[in-house]
Amino acid sequence: MHRICLLVAASVGYLLLLSGCGGSNSTSTSTSQPPSSSSANPMPSISSITPGSLVAGSASQTLTVSGSGFIASTVVNLNGTALATTYVSATSVTATVPALAIAADGTEKITVSNPLPGGGISQAQSFTITVPPPVVTSLSPQSVPQSAAVTITVNGTGFEANSVVLWNGSARTTTFVNATTLQVALTATDVQNFGTGQISVANPGLTPTTPIALVIIANTPTNEWTWISGSTVSSVGLGPAGVYGTLGTESASNIPGGRGVATGWADSSGNLWIFGGFGLDATGTKPGELNDLWKFDPKSNQWTWMGGSNTINVPGVYGTQGIAAATNVPGARQVAANWADASGNFWIFGGAGYDASGQFFTLLNDLWFFAPASNTWTWMGGSKTGEATGVYGTLGIPAAENLPGAREESVAWTDTSGNFWMFSGWGWDSKTETIDLNDLWKYNPRTQQWTWVGGSNVGGSSGIYGTLGTPNSANWPGAREGASSWVDANGSFWLFGGYGFDSMGNRSSLNDLWEFSPSAMEWNWVSGSNQVNAPGIYGLQGTSAASNVPGARKFATTWKDNSGNLWLLGGNGYAASGASGELNDLWTFNLASKQWTWAGGSNQINASATYGVEGAPGSANVPGSRDAAIGITDVSGNFWLFGGYTGSSSGPDSVSLNDLWRYQP
Numbered sequence: 001m002h003r004i005c006l007l008v009a010a011s012v013g014y015l016l017l018l019s020g021c022g023g024s025n026s027t028s029t030s031t032s033q034p035p036s037s038s039s040a041n042p043m044p045s046i047s048s049i050t051p052g053s054l055v056a057g058s059a060s061q062t063l064t065v066s067g068s069g070f071i072a073s074t075v076v077n078l079n080g081t082a083l084a085t086t087y088v089s090a091t092s093v094t095a096t097v098p099a100l101a102i103a104a105d106g107t108e109k110i111t112v113s114n115p116l117p118g119g120g121i122s123q124a125q126s127f128t129i130t131v132p133p134p135v136v137t138s139l140s141p142q143s144v145p146q147s148a149a150v151t152i153t154v155n156g157t158g159f160e161a162n163s164v165v166l167w168n169g170s171a172r173t174t175t176f177v178n179a180t181t182l183q184v185a186l187t188a189t190d191v192q193n194f195g196t197g198q199i200s201v202a203n204p205g206l207t208p209t210t211p212i213a214l215v216i217i218a219n220t221p222t223n224e225w226t227w228i229s230g231s232t233v234s235s236v237g238l239g240p241a242g243v244y245g246t247l248g249t250e251s252a253s254n255i256p257g258g259r260g261v262a263t264g265w266a267d268s269s270g271n272l273w274i275f276g277g278f279g280l281d282a283t284g285t286k287p288g289e290l291n292d293l294w295k296f297d298p299k300s301n302q303w304t305w306m307g308g309s310n311t312i313n314v315p316g317v318y319g320t321q322g323i324a325a326a327t328n329v330p331g332a333r334q335v336a337a338n339w340a341d342a343s344g345n346f347w348i349f350g351g352a353g354y355d356a357s358g359q360f361f362t363l364l365n366d367l368w369f370f371a372p373a374s375n376t377w378t379w380m381g382g383s384k385t386g387e388a389t390g391v392y393g394t395l396g397i398p399a400a401e402n403l404p405g406a407r408e409e410s411v412a413w414t415d416t417s418g419n420f421w422m423f424s425g426w427g428w429d430s431k432t433e434t435i436d437l438n439d440l441w442k443y444n445p446r447t448q449q450w451t452w453v454g455g456s457n458v459g460g461s462s463g464i465y466g467t468l469g470t471p472n473s474a475n476w477p478g479a480r481e482g483a484s485s486w487v488d489a490n491g492s493f494w495l496f497g498g499y500g501f502d503s504m505g506n507r508s509s510l511n512d513l514w515e516f517s518p519s520a521m522e523w524n525w526v527s528g529s530n531q532v533n534a535p536g537i538y539g540l541q542g543t544s545a546a547s548n549v550p551g552a553r554k555f556a557t558t559w560k561d562n563s564g565n566l567w568l569l570g571g572n573g574y575a576a577s578g579a580s581g582e583l584n585d586l587w588t589f590n591l592a593s594k595q596w597t598w599a600g601g602s603n604q605i606n607a608s609a610t611y612g613v614e615g616a617p618g619s620a621n622v623p624g625s626r627d628a629a630i631g632i633t634d635v636s637g638n639f640w641l642f643g644g645y646t647g648s649s650s651g652p653d654s655v656s657l658n659d660l661w662r663y664q665p
Contacts, residue, residue, distance in 0.1 A: 241284025258656030288312025362386025
């Protein structure tokens with residue numbers, strides 16, 4: 001018979017019943033997991049808690065407590081209050097911390113307890129409930145004048161009395177308004193360089209917030225040009241060679257060689273980027289196709305050679321389609337179509353240049369993606385070899401097989417939904433012929449599919465103008481190359497001039513202005529002639545008029561100002577006299593009045609530049625006549641002009657320029 005012994009352990013405050021005390025016939029029962037309550041419960045202990053902290057104000061959270069001695073009835077306690085606990089194993093339990101328990105920050109105590117018999121309460125482990133990290137959502141104002149002291153209101157969440165606003169990573173005098181508002185005083189020295197600066201907020205002991213950009217607007221007098229850098233030589237020789245320096249290293253002596261028909265864009269930090277074109281490499285001995293990538297920092301006024309070759313006529317390195325790689329690079333090329341997406345990435349399509357095999361001066365239809373953040377190229381689609389014909393598919397239907405034919409001198413737009421559009425160019429149609437085109441394509445970067453939207457899949461089409469000022473689904477611009485383009489604030493696409501076919505089927509320089517509505521899918525002939533080779537009608541400089549219109553031309557440079565007006569400079573075409581040559585006339589088109597204004601430059605061909613003092617704006621400063629220059633609008637709304645060709649004709653027989661200009665409209 002078993003004997004029952006009752007042992008009183010007053011020192012620990014519990015009773016322990018032992019079966020068969022001291023008897024030789026007593027048996028030991030093995031315990032399964034979790035341990036049976038028929039034996040003494042172990043003393044639990046804590047080795048770690050995951051996560052190690054929680055953010056005050058969070059919803060209810062689950063903690064994982066690791067340790068030893070856990071049983072089915074183990075309970076996790078927060079500051080002595082039991083939490084809903086789930087047994088996982090002898091070394092792990094989870095517990096739910098209600099939102100009310102973590103409403104405020106502080107250091108709390110976590111323990112684990114096992115009940116009688118045996119058991120007990122573990123050692124306490126500290127657990128932190130942290131203040132929510134600050135978040136900056138907006139700035140007011142979002143832009144400020146250059147070199148003028150200013151107070152900025154910083155809006156967000158999680159601000160404290162001891163929060164500090166950082167300007168480009170350095171603390172500035174901060175005024176706490178409330179948990180969602182801070183104010184920071186920036187000095188004139190802080191904002192002395194136009195471009196962008198970075199504002200973030202730091203709370204003690206926490207990582208600063210993600211920076212948000214404050215735009216610093218240049219205080220250049222309006223309607224004045226500033227020669228920023230580059231050579232003033234424009235009448236002899238081939239043009240200036242490039243000074244590349246060390247790859248990836250900014251330097252005051254670096255500068256791209258003279259070139260035209262390159263592509264360019266501005267990133268979200270205000271830097272300017274230029275890729276490729278036709279011009280001079282590091283040797284400067286002869287012009288050729290380029291694939292060098294450059295970045296210009298307007299704050300330091302310095303160039304950085306970011307990628308590509310410092311020699312001409314280099315084939316492409318495609319890698320694996322859809323996979324970025326540091327070794328990938330498009331082949332040397334000119335007049336590629338290009339877009340910038342909402343994330344500040346850069347895309348190019350086709351052009352004339354070198355494919356993967358190094359074939360000389362071939363028409364291309366490859367699509368590339370460049371990410372400034374990683375400084376890498378990705379081949380997204382199209383052929384690695386040149387001279388591919390178009391695969392049009394069914395009009396209006398996207399398909400993975402669709403692909404525009406190889407081409408150069410197209411125009412491109414980005415719509416409000418982030419889709420890329422491309423129109424016209426010189427290249428391959430669906431019938432294996434190279435000719436001027438007027439097909440319109442749309443590319444969806446999310447589905448990576450092309451859609452043939454309209455126009456002919458056979459080149460050489462004449463324009464269908466309809467009635468001036470009246471949109472119509474039957475209207476369609478004639479096939480052309482070297483046209484100019486814009487996108488307005490309403491998402492409409494605008495097309496001007498180029499070299500191609502008028503309403504009568506004649507092929508030469510054009511000055512027609514068209515508007516395309518992507519929503520209505522209609523073209524509207526807005527201004528200019530439906531005949532080729534029209535001279536410019538300049539009127540009075542600075543005064544708009546219904547009769548004013550730029551002369552027919554190709555390879556003009558374009559910008560759009562912050563008021564939505566369209567701007568156009570130079571190109572190769574017709575001046576007021578009807579003579580044809582290089583131009584430097586500056587025009588603006590007002591979308592509300594539908595009128596052109598001659599804003600500056602000469603109304604005659606082949607005008608010389610007036611450079612003035614480098615870095616200093618001047619009312620007499622003006623770039624010389626040129627075509628195929630690169631135009632970029634920065635985040636402050638300034639217009640930038642780089643390079644192009646000057647001389648009696650465009651292209652290889654001209655002098656290649658590398659002068660950089662800034663214009664504030």
